Amino acid sequence: MARLVFGMNVSLDGYVDYDRFAPDAVLFRHFIxxxxxxxxxxxxRRLYEIMRYWEEDDPDWTPDLRxxxxxxxxxxxxxxSRTLTSVGPNATLVSDDVEAVVRRLKQELEGELYVxxxxxxxxxxxxxxxxxxxLCLHPVxxxxxxxxxxxxxxxxxxxxxxxxGDEAIELTYAPA
Numbered sequence: 741m742a743r744l745v746f747g748m749n750v751s752l753d754g755y756v757d758y759d760r761f762a763p764d765a766v767l768f769r770h771f772i773x774x775x776x777x778x779x780x781x782x783x784x785r786r787l788y789e790i791m792r793y794w795e796e797d798d799p800d801w802t803p804d805l806r807x808x809x810x811x812x813x814x815x816x817x818x819x820x821s822r823t824l825t826s827v828g829p830n831a832t833l834v835s836d837d838v839e840a841v842v843r844r845l846k847q848e849l850e851g852e853l854y855v856x857x858x859x860x861x862x863x864x865x866x867x868x869x870x871x872x873x874x875l876c877l878h879p880v881x882x883x884x885x886x887x888x889x890x891x892x893x894x895x896x897x898x899x900x901x902x903x904x905g906d907e908a909i910e911l912t913y914a915p916a
Contacts, residue, residue, distance in 0.1 A: 742779045742849035744842065746861040747874030748888060749908075755885035756858055758790055761878050765804070766905030772808045779849040780816035782834075782842065782864075784857030788819045788827070791856070795828050818845065820860055839867050862890035872899070873913045 748756050749763065763771060775781075783791065794812040801809065817831040820838050827833045834841050842864060845853060855861045855870065864870050873896060875888060896913035903909050 742846045742851055742853040743871040744782075744846060744855060744864065744869050745852050745872045745874060746855040746864070746870050747872075747876065747910075748856070748858070749876045749878060750888045751878055751880045751882040751885070753881050753883065754888050755882040756888050757882055757885040758787075760882055760885070761880045763876075764905040764907060767876065767908050768804060768808070770904050772804065772811055774852075774854070775808065775811040775815050777851070778815055779851040779853045780818065780845070781854040781856055782818045782820060782845075782860065784860035785819065785821035785824055786859070787857035788817070788821070788824075788831075792828060838863065839869070842867075842869050858886050858888055858890040865894055866891070868915075870894075871914065875911045875913070876904070877909045877911055879907050 749761065750756055751761070762768075791812070794809045797809070798805070813830060815830065817827070818834050818841065819827045819831050820834045822835050824833060824835075846869070855864060861870060895916040897916045898911065899914050900912045901909060
């Protein structure tokens with residue numbers, strides 16, 4: 741049975757911002773390995789559209805960027821959207837009955853299934869489907885952006901913490 745994990749980079753004041761800070765080389769390596777070993781990812785429309793950047797080959801990419809792109813291409817993806825009509829390679833569009841689809845994926849797959857995007861994660865939290873929250877905390881205060889928790893915070897218990905790279909700390913929580 742797969743475990744559903746919501747994890748993203750987050751500022752000290754709780755915001756997710758896709759442009760204002762980036763992982764260092766060690767944390768980026770961690771993300772490459774995470775994508776490489778995942779059972780797949782579920783994305784909301786907005787984050788999926790940002791991540792589609794990795795579908796194109798850029799001649800200026802470093803070897804690590806190419807490695808991430810290759811892993812992201814191979815990873816199965818489910819895109820939750822009522823507005824998209826098509827998705828890219830190795831992706832499946834989920835436009836209705838999200839709960840049933842996610843429950844089926846959790847039953848059929850092994851390993852970790854990642855959730856991308858705070859709005860989608862909030863919906864899956866409300867359905868009691870998220871097994872773990874991983875906040876990759878950065879020493880940045882944004883003062884604005886999308887909050888990591890897009891609604892009332894569930895009661896959580898700390899499962900683990902570890903430093904990754906020079907600046908980030910990964911905090912792992914499970915529903916209490």
